[in-house]
Amino acid sequence: MYRHTADPWHLAERWYERRKYDLTVAALPQEHYRRAFEPACSVGELTRRLATRCDTVLACDRVADAVSTAQQRTSEFPQVTVQQMTIPEQWPEGTFDLIVLSELLYYLDAATLNSVLEHTVTALEPGGTLATVHWNHPVDEHLSTGSGIAETLARLPGMHLLADHRENDFVLQIHQRLRPDGSRPPTPAEREGLA
Numbered sequence: 001m002y003r004h005t006a007d008p009w010h011l012a013e014r015w016y017e018r019r020k021y022d023l024t025v026a027a028l029p030q031e032h033y034r035r036a037f038e039p040a041c042s043v044g045e046l047t048r049r050l051a052t053r054c055d056t057v058l059a060c061d062r063v064a065d066a067v068s069t070a071q072q073r074t075s076e077f078p079q080v081t082v083q084q085m086t087i088p089e090q091w092p093e094g095t096f097d098l099i100v101l102s103e104l105l106y107y108l109d110a111a112t113l114n115s116v117l118e119h120t121v122t123a124l125e126p127g128g129t130l131a132t133v134h135w136n137h138p139v140d141e142h143l144s145t146g147s148g149i150a151e152t153l154a155r156l157p158g159m160h161l162l163a164d165h166r167e168n169d170f171v172l173q174i175h176q177r178l179r180p181d182g183s184r185p186p187t188p189a190e191r192e193g194l195a
């Protein structure tokens, strides 16, 4: 798809995409994150929004042309690094307090999906946030709909489902890694002593 155009899904122009990205970052429960990982970043439109909330963002895509476009579109943000990487075969060192899996998981077969989710939970710090987003209409090359993947994600061991936003077109979920004592992290209101 990237052979014919730099941005095959018109991610920067479509109001549908821009609204969904804004909803995604608005749903993140912490105002600020230290180290985020965004695999399958495509041309970096969600990456740009994550940059405003994170000290550092590591974004990657398996397609070199997408990486190059994402590097250009995030060049004003020195805290963003974009690398060519295919997950889960390639996975970054270290841990993250935010991982974003947006419009990726429906491409993965069951074994690869399990591996990606295992890597994700392991790389997420206790109390860290996992944001997941998926298109919800059937597509020939998608192995599952958003709702199907959301059911799997809602049962992830070691994780707490904080938010589950359903629309006809997409599903957005916010998951949090449980703390070592098995408790969930505080809600945004609890963090500020409101609840």
Ligand SMILES: C[S@@+](CC[C@H](N)C(=O)[O-])C[C@H]1O[C@@H](n2cnc3c(N)ncnc32)[C@H](O)[C@@H]1O
Residues within 6 Å of the ligand: 009, 011, 039, 040, 041, 042, 043, 046, 060, 061, 062, 063, 066, 085, 086, 087, 088, 101, 102, 103, 104, 107
């Ligand atoms: C539909 S785009 C999603 C872009 C972006 N995450 C968003 O939400 O708008 C899917 C992207 O996933 C990338 N991709 C697919 N499988 C991948 C993998 N195993 N590792 C890294 N990137 C992958 C593709 O190259 C493509 O750029």
